[in-house]
Amino acid sequence: MHAIEVKYEGELRCSAVHLKSGNAIISDAPIDNHGKGAAFSPTDLLCTSLAMCMMTIMGIAANEKEIAFENVTVDVTKIMGTEPRRVTGIQLNFHVPQLGWSEREWAIMKNAANTCPVAKSIDPSIQLEITWTSHA
Numbered sequence: 001m002h003a004i005e006v007k008y009e010g011e012l013r014c015s016a017v018h019l020k021s022g023n024a025i026i027s028d029a030p031i032d033n034h035g036k037g038a039a040f041s042p043t044d045l046l047c048t049s050l051a052m053c054m055m056t057i058m059g060i061a062a063n064e065k066e067i068a069f070e071n072v073t074v075d076v077t078k079i080m081g082t083e084p085r086r087v088t089g090i091q092l093n094f095h096v097p098q099l100g101w102s103e104r105e106w107a108i109m110k111n112a113a114n115t116c117p118v119a120k121s122i123d124p125s126i127q128l129e130i131t132w133t134s135h136a
Contacts, residue, residue, distance in 0.1 A: 011036070033085070047078045047090045050128075053118035054092070061112035068099040069109075079127070089127040096134045106132075 006016045012029035013036075027042050029035025040048065051074040062069030072094065079089030094113075101109065110132070113119070122128070 053116040054113040057116040058112045091129045093131045
């Protein structure tokens with residue numbers, strides 16, 4: 001049985017419903033590709049999915065290893081190419097507040113991020129640039 005239903009709503013907009021929860025999202029084509037740019041584009045969702053997956057796997061690792069993990073954010077930048085039009089790069093800048101992580105804990109969390117299922121599913125031709133910023 002399928003888990004997600006996607007519907008074309010017209011005017012380059014789609015909706016998706018997670019059938020188990022009923023949660024919904026929409027996507028719009030970006031302005032530079034004939035759309036309104038009024039919501040995430042499908043390629044935005046690809047890049048966002050990577051960041052969210054990394055954070056989820058980091059959360060699992062933090063729970064298992066009893067590592068503090070709160071108020072972490074990620075800035076996501078998508079780089080588009082042409083001919084064919086596609087995502088050619090994703091830049092993620094993780095902002096980690098001072099959580100007192102040891103070098104070992106940093107290594108655990110970075111490894112968790114890099115081994116998430118979405119990261120492992122992205123074509124190797126897409127350049128991933130991941131930076132980590134720790135701040136007060």
